[in-house]
Amino acid sequence: MEQGMEGRVLGGRYRVENQLGSGGYGPVWEAYDNVLSRRVAVEAVGSSGRGEVRVEEFAHVVAALDHPNLVTVYDLVEADGVVWCVMPLVSGPSLAEYLTENGRMSGELVREVAKALLDVLAPLHEAGIVHGDVRPANVLMAEGIWMLLPSFSAMARADDSDTIEHEGWLVATPDYVAPERLSRAPQRPSNDLFSLGATLHHLVTGRPPFHRGNVMETLAAVAREEPPPLGHIGELGRLIDQLLDKDPERRPTAAQARQVLDGAEGKPYAASAHSTALPRSVASKNTFGVASSLLPLLLLAAALVWTAARAHVTAGDVSDFFVALLPWALFTLGLFVLAKQVRAALARWRAQMREPVPVWRWYVRSLAPPARWTDEEWARRRAVAERAVDDALLTVDQRVASASPGPGADRGTTDV
Structure with a gap:
C-alpha cells in the first residue's frame, strides 16, 4: 500500500505527495486537491466491504457534527480495495x-x-x-x-x-x-x-x-x-x-x-490547579472561625500585661518576657493558619463528594488494604492481558506481511 504512493491520484483529484505518519489502520499522507486547489491529509482507514460501511457511517457523524474541536471529514474515496479518508491538513503539533x-x-x-x-x-x-x-x-x-x-x-x-x-x-x-x-x-x-x-x-x-x-x-x-x-x-x-x-x-x-x-451548581472552579479559592460564604465562615480562635490568645496576652503591671515589674522584665513569648505566639498563629487551610481543603473535598462521608470514616477506609485477588481472578486477568498482547502482535505481523514484498520480488533473474 505504501509502495509507489508518491504522485498517485486518489479519487481522480487528490495527488499524494509525502507521508506524514501512520494511523490506526494505515499510513497518512499529505496530498493536493486538484479540484479545490488546497492541501489535505489522506489516511487509509479501512478496506472495501463491511469495513467501508462502518467507516462511512462514522465519517457521516463526524462531518455532521462539524465541531471546532474535531478534525472534520472532507471526502471518502476508494482505491484498490482501500478506503481513504480526506481531512484538513493540520500543521500544528500533537x-x-x-x-x-x-x-x-x-x-x-x-x-x-x-x-x-x-x-x-x-x-x-x-x-x-x-x-x-x-x-x-x-x-x-x-x-x-x-x-x-x-x-x-x-x-x-x-x-x-x-x-x-x-x-x-x-x-x-x-x-x-x-x-x-x-x-x-x-x-x-x-x-x-x-x-x-x-x-x-x-x-x-x-x-x-x-x-x-x-x-x-x-x-x-x-x-x-x-x-x-x-x-x-x-x-x-x-x-x-x-x-x-x-x-x-x-x-x-x-x-x-x-x-x-x-464550577457547575454554584461551585466555582479555581483559577489554577493549585488555587485554594472558595465560595464566598465558605471563605467568610473560615475567616470568622480563625478570628474567633485568635480571640483567646489576644485575651491571654492582655491578661499577662495587666498582671505584669500590677506586680510593678520593670520595663526590661516585660521586654524579656515578650521576647520569650513571641516564638510561641507565632507558632500558635501558624497552627491557626494551618487549621484554616485544612478546613478550606475539607470544604472543597466535601463539595466534590457524590455522597456525604464523614472524614473519619473516609480516613479509616483509606487504611484498609485492597481485597486480594483469588487464584481464579488472577489467572483470568493474566489470560486476558496475554490474549490482548497476542492479538496486538498478530495484527502487527499481518500488517507487516501485507506491506512487505513477496519472495523474489526484488530479484532481476530467476535461478535455474
Whole structure:
C-alpha cells in the first residue's frame, strides 16, 4: 500500500505527495486537491466491504457534527480495495510532540485541553459513537485550538458487541486503554473518559500513569493498579482521579466532567490547579472561625500585661518576657493558619463528594488494604492481558506481511 504512493491520484483529484505518519489502520499522507486547489491529509482507514460501511457511517457523524474541536471529514474515496479518508491538513503539533519537547503541561493548559476534548466527546457520545482512541498522539493544535483526530479503525457504536472483534479493538496505546476493554467488553463512552483521564494525567505529571517496562506489565497495571492520585492539585486533579476509576459506572460523563471544570451548581472552579479559592460564604465562615480562635490568645496576652503591671515589674522584665513569648505566639498563629487551610481543603473535598462521608470514616477506609485477588481472578486477568498482547502482535505481523514484498520480488533473474 505504501509502495509507489508518491504522485498517485486518489479519487481522480487528490495527488499524494509525502507521508506524514501512520494511523490506526494505515499510513497518512499529505496530498493536493486538484479540484479545490488546497492541501489535505489522506489516511487509509479501512478496506472495501463491511469495513467501508462502518467507516462511512462514522465519517457521516463526524462531518455532521462539524465541531471546532474535531478534525472534520472532507471526502471518502476508494482505491484498490482501500478506503481513504480526506481531512484538513493540520500543521500544528500533537500533544505527544508537545510532551516530548516540554515534558509536562501547566495546570492552565491542561484545563484548556480537558475542556476542548470534553466539548467534542459530549456530542460524539450523544450521537451514539465512541471514539475509542483518545491519546496525546490524536490531539492536534490548529490555530490555537486543540482538536481531536477521529480514529475510524477504533470508533464503534456505543454498546454494540458486533464491533468488539474488529482488529482495532486494541488500537489504543496500552498506556491509555480502559481496563474493561481488556476483557473485550463492548465499547462505551466511559472508555473514552478513562482514556481522557490517562491523557490528562500524563500532561500533569509528564508520564503515563500506567506505563511500565513492557506491554504486558503496562496492561497488567491498567487492569489492577491504581494511578498516582492527583487530588492534592485541586479540582482538576480530583476530576482526573474520577475519570481513572476502574469501575466505568463511577466515572463521570463528558457533560458532567465539563460541569466540574465550569464550577457547575454554584461551585466555582479555581483559577489554577493549585488555587485554594472558595465560595464566598465558605471563605467568610473560615475567616470568622480563625478570628474567633485568635480571640483567646489576644485575651491571654492582655491578661499577662495587666498582671505584669500590677506586680510593678520593670520595663526590661516585660521586654524579656515578650521576647520569650513571641516564638510561641507565632507558632500558635501558624497552627491557626494551618487549621484554616485544612478546613478550606475539607470544604472543597466535601463539595466534590457524590455522597456525604464523614472524614473519619473516609480516613479509616483509606487504611484498609485492597481485597486480594483469588487464584481464579488472577489467572483470568493474566489470560486476558496475554490474549490482548497476542492479538496486538498478530495484527502487527499481518500488517507487516501485507506491506512487505513477496519472495523474489526484488530479484532481476530467476535461478535455474
